[in-house]
Amino acid sequence: MQTYTSRVSLERYRADALHREAMCRALAADDPRYMTVAESAAASVHQIDARAMELR
Amino acid sequence: MERASKLRAITEYAKARRALAVDAERLTEVLLPTPPAALKKVGISRAIEIVAQAAANLRRPECPASVREGHLPVVNAHIEKMRVADREEDEVRTGYYALRAALALFKAELETARVKDYATLVGLVQSRPDAEEFFLPAYQRGGADGTEDDDEEPEQPAQPSGGGASPPA
Numbered sequence: 001m002q003t004y005t006s007r008v009s010l011e012r013y014r015a016d017a018l019h020r021e022a023m024c025r026a027l028a029a030d031d032p033r034y035m036t037v038a039e040s041a042a043a044s045v046h047q048i049d050a051r052a053m054e055l056r
Numbered sequence: 057m058e059r060a061s062k063l064r065a066i067t068e069y070a071k072a073r074r075a076l077a078v079d080a081e082r083l084t085e086v087l088l089p090t091p092p093a094a095l096k097k098v099g100i101s102r103a104i105e106i107v108a109q110a111a112a113n114l115r116r117p118e119c120p121a122s123v124r125e126g127h128l129p130v131v132n133a134h135i136e137k138m139r140v141a142d143r144e145e146d147e148v149r150t151g152y153y154a155l156r157a158a159l160a161l162f163k164a165e166l167e168t169a170r171v172k173d174y175a176t177l178v179g180l181v182q183s184r185p186d187a188e189e190f191f192l193p194a195y196q197r198g199g200a201d202g203t204e205d206d207d208e209e210p211e212q213p214a215q216p217s218g219g220g221a222s223p224p225a
Contacts, residue, residue, distance in 0.1 A: 001170065001171070001174045001187070001188055001191045002191065002193050002194050003167065003194075004163070004166075004167050004170065004194050005194070006159070006160040006163050006164070008163070008194050008195070010159075010163070012192070012194065012195070012196075013163065013166050015192060016170070016191060016192040017166075017170075019190070019191075019192050020173060020190045020191065023189070023190050024190070031180065033176075033180055034180065036176060037173045037176050037177055037180075037190070040169055040172065040173050040176075041173060043169070044166055044169050044170075047162075047165075047166070048166070051162060055155075
């Protein structure tokens, strides 16, 4: 996993979390433990969206 | 705003200095010794100090009354405007740095969540390379601004239903 620095844009963090959420939701049909990561990634997306709203 | 208010203050200071030179040239170097050109080279804080000292000198008894009455109120008004502009820009700068710090902290929190997810996924898939697949690289490749992916699989064009032009794969 490539470490993100503060120079990485929030959009990139968001795309990364969405990517992870989608993969984990797809795999959760085989193993429900993937849902833990899917929910964590979804929470990151919500936090980023909330922060973006604050900044506007 | 800082620069604009400083420029206006220097203009008024220069007018006062010229008026003093006309009325009492020998006093120019005593009461208003700093040339306007030198004022332009200093920062706003130092400019406020110099012009405030000049205003104090214009109150001295040896200063001709015509110069004092004609220029002191204007110079004082511009000193205040410089102070306000300096304070406002300081507040904007402080706000900007606070916002930047808050954003860096927020990104650090997101990164912590990523690391935690990675650890969970390594445990689930039992392979670091497989766990890597759940994460995007920091920067996309290919675009002029480094924001476009160039490694996506090309989409297959939709096959027209009922058409026989395309040979089967």
